[in-house]
Amino acid sequence: MADEEAKKVVLDKSDFLNWYNDVVDVSFLCDKRYPIKGMNVWTPYGWKIMQLMDASIRRECDATGHQEVCFPLLIPKTEFQKEADHIKGFDSEVFWVTKGGNNELDIPLLLRPTSETAMYPIFSLWVRSHNDLPLKTYQIVNVFRYETKMTRAFIRVREIHFFEAHTCHKDAEDAEMQIREDCAIMDRVARDLCLPYILTRRPDWDKFAGAVYTIGVDTLLPSRRTLQLGSIHQYHENFARPYDIKYEGSDKQHHYAHQTTYGMSERMVGAVIGVHGDNKGLILPPAIAPFQFVIIPIPAKGKLEQVMDGARALEKELIALGHRVHLDARDVRPGSKHYDWEIKGVPVRIELGPRDLENGTLVFARRDLSTKRTVKRADLKEEALKELKDIEGELLSRAKAIIDDGIRRASTVEEAKEHLSKGWDGIIQTGWCTDMDCAAEMEKALDKAFLGYPLKDVASGELLFSDGQCMICGKPTKDVVYLGRSY
């Protein structure tokens, strides 16, 4: 479709943002020519990647006893206004429906930016007794933000493909357990994407509107800026009170439910593109690649049918083994096919020529390393699995290296500036006395923003503490913070 222009672009990842825009175009994951800013068209290939990510999320949510629901998109203004902090957080960035047909609506409706205020009036009907708890729900839907900043495919858009889990619990302790479970779900989903990440508890001024606290899940891009993959919020009773979500306990008393939420979005697609891709195009982790294998027949005079038969048999066998496979039977040169699938990031290209048929071999070409090796056709099952596993390992270790190199400690502004002076512009780990003036000065001095308090241990939710000093005032403190820059 957009192939002709695509072939003219030279990709250069050292210029990250331009590279990112270009790689989205040449791999045609979305079409940005839709006539509304920040609203792009999901092409078949891009949508398939998203659906595979959704499948990974559904698998983990279902396995942990979450139930999928689907709430209406539109929210009456009157419901939206019930939680004061929440509306303040979203007031300037929602789309408003004010007319139906030719009628002005009595009560304006907004397009959900997130679904707390759609769900919680109904949760107040669903939650009655302690037997109804925990209530663990999720939905995968489109949400809307009226972004005024510059938009960017998958990373900052106005219609967002969104996952949101909403849970109700009997008490704070049970809600805390949920936060731990959310972290474990994140971990398994991120493994499918071969994306390591940083967990931080956001500073209070950066928490979700209405939350008691927010845990941010960020990955680090090669440009050493963070990209938020997801966020997990502890609400305690903050929403249960205005929305009257109460249950009768075994003590026959009525209690407010404790609530949590967990959100992820199409930004995960952006992260996969940004972390794994290179100057040849996308590199897709096998778990979310629309095709894990592409078969490229290498025809020879008079042997075309024989090679095609072999290719079809191979395709069939790989599908039977549970892999996603595409046989590229187009009447174009193998080199051109190679090029097309390289841009699209297919993990393994399998070349099959007449000599391979004679020798009982196949050639596996890895996208991540650009290496080829010959494998025995008879070992297809084991070799195919091994190849995908090796690719996952390679992608994960490369991505880990980005994070390892992306965080440096500094006790003083001078020390931080020393790091920054050498062309390195990553996350600074330092101490903070919790005084707001020190925070402001820190951000200004480093030209970075608070990412949050890093979590030491996901299983317990414990923060990383250490004996140190505030970067600005020098007071002793145990609070460790990260400062960085985000997309």
Added chain:
Amino acid sequence: MADEEAKKVVLDKSDFLNWYNDVVDVSFLCDKRYPIKGMNVWTPYGWKIMQLMDASIRRECDATGHQEVCFPLLIPKTEFQKEADHIKGFDSEVFWVTKGGNNELDIPLLLRPTSETAMYPIFSLWVRSHNDLPLKTYQIVNVFRYETKMTRAFIRVREIHFFEAHTCHKDAEDAEMQIREDCAIMDRVARDLCLPYILTRRPDWDKFAGAVYTIGVDTLLPSRRTLQLGSIHQYHENFARPYDIKYEGSDKQHHYAHQTTYGMSERMVGAVIGVHGDNKGLILPPAIAPFQFVIIPIPAKGKLEQVMDGARALEKELIALGHRVHLDARDVRPGSKHYDWEIKGVPVRIELGPRDLENGTLVFARRDLSTKRTVKRADLKEEALKELKDIEGELLSRAKAIIDDGIRRASTVEEAKEHLSKGWDGIIQTGWCTDMDCAAEMEKALDKAFLGYPLKDVASGELLFSDGQCMICGKPTKDVVYLGRSY
């Protein structure tokens, strides 16, 4: 959740519409208490049914080479207005977004009522050469209609869960082939729902806004009213011209593409409820039942653990056989479990007690016939398959009987009134001379509306012709029409 009230309702299908509303409530497929008219909440059980229907549609579309895409929800007013008939058809029933944050939008945006006007500006970029054709796409999304009539769960709502296929072809012939393929897809999806249906070519005054012709797919409910399951539209060049969808042919000339669309929606859920359900609740076809089997352990004193072990082993085996199964391990009486799953329409309840364990048997209780039979545990694989297949056969044949009994021929108004005088109020098949005055008189005399021209043969798309006469003026005609009443 809504169980307590549910148990107080007495279902009576002879009063169809009230029965329908009640059965949706007691089976809790959606929650109607959302504070916007015609926008309901999909509960986990209802949503699972819809997702299984979506899976059936996806399977058929993927198998016929359609590609899934996802276009933005919002459409600029300027794009929407390009096809004149189309906007006239939808003008009074769209929701308008006029504000973003606190700003009035320069160009109002509408919530898609269907996606022609969102997709076709982009199709004009995607379709360039005859090599790009046919372009076969579909999406499964939420669409919106500002209904002013009375709303009804799944049948007439304002936010609609919607399937829409959009295709582009090189010529009218290829587009006609697509319509045939759509009919074949419909047939396979309807089989999963155990729903026979009637295909008619809608009269011109009832075709889709902008279409050359529309084929309606209707099922007949026990109240002898039709419910539209889907519709298939031939556009020829009607949209390609205003949206400039042109391709270069092998003749090096530019031609307009020919287009078709195909739509289905959550109405299919309404049809399944209405056609199959009875006074005990839902009856779900196995292909779209969230649980095909529910295992109800029948405990006996001192043997609870033994029975539970057996139930768990049974659950595991059925899941391994590829069935959807739920083991109801709640601490309530078996009779109460029986009752709950009967309302929810689970095709087969399996009872397992200590004697069954000793004898190596199971009791299969069928929801559709309310019969029980004992099967050998060792024959589980075959018996489970057989049971589901038998249920499908039974549901389909019951539904066919509704249609067979629902259509009667009449050459004259008197003859039709004779049918109607006996408490039968179904579809009248008659002749029509194609004069509009006769059509109006016919509709008035019978108090029914034109459903359309019945298709004789789906494979060829041929209409049913016969030697007959116009019901009103008596002129000889070959045009056969159906008249009925719809929801």
